[in-house]
Amino acid sequence: TQLLEQSPQFLSIQEGENLTVYCNSSSVFSSLQWYRQEPGEGPVLLVTVVTGGEVKKLKRLTFQFGDARKDSSLHITAAQPGDTGLYLCAGALRDDKIIFGKGTRLHILP
């Protein structure tokens, strides 16, 4: 069974602080994605990383794919209340299945 472990499960920090959330697996993925989900809505894709070691930036968010394509991290600089939400990582397997981690629930306090 392929599993994606996300940590931490919950994170509550003050506005302006930096944070990093992690996504780890024993499986190798052809690509890895990060989503953000808000209450009552479906997940929305933020970024896809494909190459081992790849780093992508989306404004204050920095995404990194591990060299072995088994893990990833999301770093947020100067967190804002609008960053509050559930962050999900998802890995694409060779048969095109996409499996999700359970998510990190992030709360930014004003």
Add this chain to the structure above:
Amino acid sequence: DARVTQTPRHKVTEMGQEVTMRCQPILGHNTVFWYRQTMMQGLELLAYFRNRAPLDDSGMPKDRFSAEMPDATLATLKIQPSEPRDSAVYFCASGLVPWRPYFGPGTRLTVT
């Protein structure tokens, strides 16, 4: 702005009743996924289709769940009979390439 639509958005039913959830994928998308989300298990893949053909439904309890695509504009997920443990939010997603799914708003199912 093309979106995946799902109906109903909310469904409350009694144990033993049949439940049918519907999804209209984005026009032109050839891959459709069904996921179930709970607090305990997160997002679980139930089934997915490519060009209307089922590719994998190993995530579904076969005895009570069934997924079909009668045509390219409609995907259905049926539960018969429903049980309280089926209570969850069910998401449909579609994509042109499998690693770029667009999610619908979900159907929140409560089985009492």
